[in-house]
Amino acid sequence: MLQFVTVFNPSFSTSEDDAAKQLLLFHSFQENESMSLNNKLTQLGMVQALWRFSGSFADSEGIGECVQELDNALLCTIIVEKDFFITIAVAATDRETPATYVLASLRKCYNFFVLQYGSWSHFESSKELTDCLNEVLVPFWTEINLVPSHLCYKGFLSSWPEFYKVAELEHGSGQQETVQSSWEADLKEQILLDDTSFLGIQDVLVYHLPKSTSRSGYKTHGLVRNFTPEFDSLPCVSNWIEHLDTIYTRLSSHVIAGNVQYKEISEEEMADTVPENNEHEIESTGQVLMNHGKKIYHNFTLPMSFAYDAVQEVGTMTGVSSSMALLTDLMPKLPSWGSWTGAAEKKPKLARSEFLISPLSADFLPDSYKVKKLYLSYGGVVDTFNCLFWYYNEVLVVLIFKENFKKIWDKEYLHDTHFKLVHCISKLYASHLNYNRQSVTDNFCYASISKKTKQIKSSFPLCKFQQKPESASPLELVVSGLDEFLTLGPNRKTSVATLNPSQQLSDEPAPGNATWGLSLMGSIFRKEQGDELKPLVDTFLDYMPAEKLQQLHLDIVRFINTLTTSKRSNDIKEEKLIKLNNGILCFLCDNSEETIVLVENWFNKSTAKHKMRGGKHTLVGHMGPEAYQWWKKVIQL
Structure with missing residues (x-):
């Protein structure tokens, strides 16, 4: 789909002799094709000529983007920070993808870079900037090249890449407004205004990121609340979180730390993993564990089933079959997954809550697992902040601390913060996220885009990711530097990226006691609380x-x-x-x-x-x- 991505700054070159200095990044997505420097500069000259041509029109004064169609490619270019240009070349065979989606992704990848590394003009050397561009832009566009549907998952809402989605939560029936807002008051009092945090905490962001197992639609997805005004970077942070959650299907410690990527599975790796029906569908961690668990259960109970059938048959002839029903009490009552015997007797799962990114993670893990450093702007002033990530079921909480606040390295403080967050967010669930009541499906869909607040309120469902063609290699999500050590075998698809090594197969929570400090948002199994109920549907378009x-x-x-x-x-x-x-x-x-x-x-x-x-x-x-x-x-x- 993609041909190349390039970043350049014409001001870095003063003459034709040093034209190469303006080229900061040029990455080709064509396999087995190496381009010489002259060919790269030729492509660069073509992009600049098209930009100047489009800017020569009177109506194009002050343009920030340009789309030019050539014989074999669609060139989409944006300008950032006055002199920096980013261009992506899309193959002519993929012209069904509108340029709006491509330009929006260009803006997003730039914003995500600035969020983690700061503005490009602040880099002291072009080599240092190039190294960081290779770490962010190349993986970003490589994954889109592997899964082109990532370009269009937001649909027409991509027309506003600088805006962010806010959640529209429902109110619990029969509850007073004071009760419904008490979670916010408690969070302010216990976290933001607490004596131990007041001087160090900058803001708290609360997001609701529901999955299709609990709710279809898009209405309740997005930012629930932030508490500090004049947060200029709020759209960027919100879009970054939404991007990670959507592209990687759910958030984990590895995803937020920026240590995961999609990878094509070779034929050798697929030899032991493809099922007999040749379906190239990647199983989730929960599906793998479920299948193994069912096999164990079946093998364990098979002899007892034979004995039970024999006794039943004899009992039918002798008239004592009713007493033989007591034999069922010997059948083991193992934790079940819906289709297993005794699913109705399953006790309800407790809420899962834990830090995704915090100093509670293991010492051998990189610093990105302990704190996530982000460049954020409050009131026009950009500074570096230490961010911790915590979740409660489908709610994500981002704690933003000033860089000089050392209390976050105190494990006792983190455990105390964990229990305070559990208290506050459980109230949010009780008042606004109670899915046990009946929901009415709207006969219409809406989207309201505020140009003043940059907020998007929408009930339009997201576009579903299209399956890769049969000729394409299947993908798996891997953790850089870890999954390479996994041996080939039937569990090859169970990547560290989707499995929490500290998670025990138990319904009992163990908050803050993870061995490695790693976690996976939601449930390790794909079935969530209330799965016996049908998912709530917001609008008729969800069908x-x-x-x-x-x-x-x-x-x-x-x-x-x-x-x-x-x-x-x-x-x-x-x-x-x-x-x-x-x-x-x-x-x-x-x-x-x-x-x-x-x-x-x-x-x-x-x-x-x-x-x-x-x-x-x-x-x-x-x-x-x-x-x-x-x-x-x-x-x-």
């Missing part, structure tokens, strides 16, 4: 097939591009109402403050008979009653 959903996102991208490129005064609002061929009715509104997207099923009889009521003099009045009521609530008509 839509993946291909049709992706096409809907592409249609909305085209509509948004039309709105954003049209010329109009800042005080003028532009609206569109479009009926698509697949029966979807789409309403778009764009003004100086926000962009709103509404869709609903045109063929839904329950909404069709109510159309044109109340707001028939406006375009949005042609939507169903639910969508129109949501519109009135947001716009406050």
Whole structure:
């Protein structure tokens, strides 16, 4: 899919003799192809010529990005920090991927770099910058080249790469507002305003990252709360966390430490791992353990089953079969997974909570497992902060500390912080994340993008990752420097990246007592609390097939591009109402403050008979009653 990625700064070169100085990074994704320096500089000259050409138009003054289509590639270029350029070349065979998605990923990879290493202009030498670019940009785009669907998982929301998603949590029925907000008050009092933390803690970020096992949709996904105002880096941090959680399916110590990557499995490695039905589907850690557990259970109970069947058959002839039912008491009551006998007797799992990144990790692990150093901006001032990551089921908490605060290295302080967080976040679950009640599926989908706060509120489901073609090699997630030592065998797919070595096969939690200080967010098994219940579904689009959903996102991208490129005064609002061929009715509104997207099923009889009521003099009045009521609530008509 990708041809090459390059980073350059023309100001580093003063003449043709030192033209190579402007080239900071050039990485080719073409296998078995080595490019000479002259060929790289030729490609660079072409990119610069196209940039100058696009900037020669009067309407292009102050542009920050450029898309140029050549015979064999689509060149997408952005400029950052005035003089630095990033260009990615996409093969012409993949032109179905809109340039909007590619440009958004370019912005994201730059923002993620700055978050971890600081701005490019602050590097003292170009060699040092090049080394860091190889550590961040090359793996970022290599994974996209392996899994191209990573480009489009956010769909049309990729049109705003500098904005971030906020969670819209439900309120527990029958509970008072004071109870619902008590978790925030407790967190402020016990963590932010605590005497031991007050001078050292900068902020606390709370995210809700639900998985499909508990909830479909996107409405409750994102930032729940942060407590310090003027946090300029909040969009960047939020998008980084969402990216890691989505690309790697769930967060772990290895993922946040930046020590994992996707890798193609060779034919030799697949020889012992491919099942007999030749399905190239990667099993999760939970699936591997479940399969082995079932085999052990079956082998252990097989002799007893034979004996039981024999006794039953004899008992039927002698009339004593009822007394033989007592033999079932001898069957072992092992922890079960739904399909096993005795699943109904399974005791409910307790909440899992633990540090993902903290000084509690083992001494032999790198420093990135103990603290995550991030370059963050508060009130326009950029500084380095030490960040710790902690989770409670599907809630992630990021603790941001000042760099000179040494208390985080005190294990007693960390254990105390752990129990305080458990107290606060358990209240959040009780008041806002109680999934044991019935949920109503909306007959419409919405997205509200605030240009002032840079917040995105959306119920549109994310695009599902497309399976790799059968001709492609399957992928596995590996931990750099660790998985290389795993021996080949039937458990080859059970990578350290997805397995917590300190996790015991028990329902009893052991907070803060992990042997290595490593953890995996959520459950080590793919089944979570409440799996016996069907996942809650937010909107009707959650039932839509993946291909049709992706096409809907592409249609909305085209509509948004039309709105954003049209010329109009800042005080003028532009609206569109479009009926698509697949029966979807789409309403778009764009003004100086926000962009709103509404869709609903045109063929839904329950909404069709109510159309044109109340707001028939406006375009949005042609939507169903639910969508129109949501519109009135947001716009406050």
